[in-house]
Amino acid sequence: MSGRLRVTGASLRYPDAPGAALSGVDLDLPGDALVSVVGPSGSGKSSLLRLVAGLERPSPGTVAVDGIDITTVPAGRRPTAMVFQEETLFPERTVAENVEYGLLLHDVPAARRRERLEVALLQFGLVAVADQLPHRLSGGQARRVALARAWVLRPSVLLLDEPLAGLDARLRRRLLDLVVRTQRRLGGTVLHVTHDLEEALSTSDVVVVLDGGRIRQVGPPREVYTRPADAFVADLTGSAGLLAVDVTPTREAALARVHLWGSDRLVPAHPEAARSPHRGTLVVRPHAVTLEPLPPTRARPEIRGAVGLVQEARYVGERWEYAIETDAGIAVATGPVTGPIALDDHVLLEVADDATWLLPPPGPRGPRRPPR
Template identity: 45%
Template sequence: MTLDTATGSSQTLRPLPRTSDNQLLAGAGEGTRVELRGIVKDYGSTRVLHGVDLDIAPGEFVSLLGPSGCGKTTALRVISGLERATSGAVAFGDVDVSRTPTNKRDIGMVFQAYSLFPHLRVIENVAFGLRRRRVDAATARRRAGEALDLVGLGHVADRFPHQLSGGQQQRVALARALVTEPRVLLLDEPLSALDAKVRVQLRDEIRRIQLRLGTTTVFVTHDQEEALAVSDRIAVMDSGRIEQIGTPEDLYLRPESPRVAAFVGLSSTVPGVADGESVSVWGTSLPVQGAGASGPVEVLVRPENVRLAALGEGVAAIVEESTFLGSLRRTLVRTEDGILVRVQHAADERLEYGERVRIAIAPVPVAVRASL
């Protein structure tokens, strides 16, 4: 049972949602269930969270994804206790922690800023939380060394933070968050200050460690690629609400709203005419995802569902640019009616600026929204 801090009434926990069929997750540690129930957060007259409900299974990795200002960091701060909800309840397991101070919630946190103590050596930074918990010096040093080994930095234990790269400093911050063996790990855009290659390496490292430890993890990011790569489930947020929560596959392949379709993955917007459960685009009838629509609409089309067509197929277009992405190429074309469309195709199909091509769309379900 949990207690609603607004009403004081008891609420029965709802059944946990199904996660992806992840055998590693199923075999991981026990983890801790995290529940947000009806979380509202006001700053003066401004409401930034509008009744957020979220169930996170023990050992699950859930990302809060959305643009700046959507409320994702505020939701994380409510989970951590750094912010108190105006109304609603936060529970860890079957314990209501809504009024529990941050330092009593048994959480680990990693922020965008590394926040390492510059005058302490790496191993002293990692052991800091243990020393605050009155763990004896020898045990704290041993456990800090194990945490550094976990993130691959045992060899830098006696260096100072300024002697490390940005990626190494963030690994130290991760080790410091994990060394106390927290019930819940909270990550607030921890990779955004790193360069692209290090960001990919560290996100994969975080996921590997999380799976190994089975720690329930909440990851805040505005980077959809990061969220899709590491999450068991993703909660897409907009204007203080969760638009949709589901596995990466669900959100990408079966978005429940045009907002989710536009934000998760890359899409081109092309005109179409809807008739209930289908929409006509370039003479091709496509099934519509979600509620039926009628009349002129904007259709969100993924690059991988647009192909280069033979003469007499599809519509004519002119190449605006073509980008080589290693195993594939993504080309931007402009149709005769001025619509920009991204086409994904084989890397060896090199197209030049100004070249005339024809494109066609695959008959797959698409998201639509009313034309402006």
């Protein structure tokens, strides 16, 4: 099974909406991959899934799965299945009957239907409740039934529109692990809409970042996190300091010289960021910054060069997170739980230059693909 998905020049507008839900979307996703679709509310995530499922039709644009154009194919005949936020189970049917329902609609022969049903009930841990009605199920069990009902169809592309929303963190993680294991076992492509960025980065083969109906970046999780296409993606995918720096080009396309905190440094850079001198933006993730508290003195130190002032200190269980005012902007750093740093402390900052990333200059909104 593959499920390679290609969306070309797809736009979508709802009749009562002021703007386009999707605008000129181009996607070419590999088969047998788990893809997370992320972005703020209203960015077009659910609209993209509805387009692929056939619940909406692009105008203009095309949708193809495994090289076959399905743009005009009705939803019920597409090699896709979709799971929504709400379970929408049939209240009068048992768990087994709910899971089997799609197989009946697709006229799957009885022997194969029974085999698929038994496998699905076993894989999703539903054997013990197979004869129960939905009102007897817990929230987690109901979500598993919805997932099993979609996956039993063996779709080339499974579309998950936040089906785990509203569950507690532990249960959500268990069900997500179940999705990952099932996808690895059965193959096919999974498009998973989520607001949980840690979840997207830790489970996906590919991350798609949407904003305002347009794609901002597509790539492997590590690339999207360490080489964000712009400040929006950098901020969306995790804590980061976006620091203003003076940029000087070098002869190496992958590096640029920047002036940060009183010294010149060679940092990894987007090719567009290393072409000419300019005032640029350096992405500095918390793990790249180390802090050293300065001893108290009578004279209040000046926020200048490598000296910063702690504006926020948050205890998050395994570490402290700090926001530090510097002459280049607000830096974010982490520290051990035993750290003596407190609010209004002056600290000496250092950064691992190879763990930073110089963003390209602002340009037209559209997908950028930083070099790997």
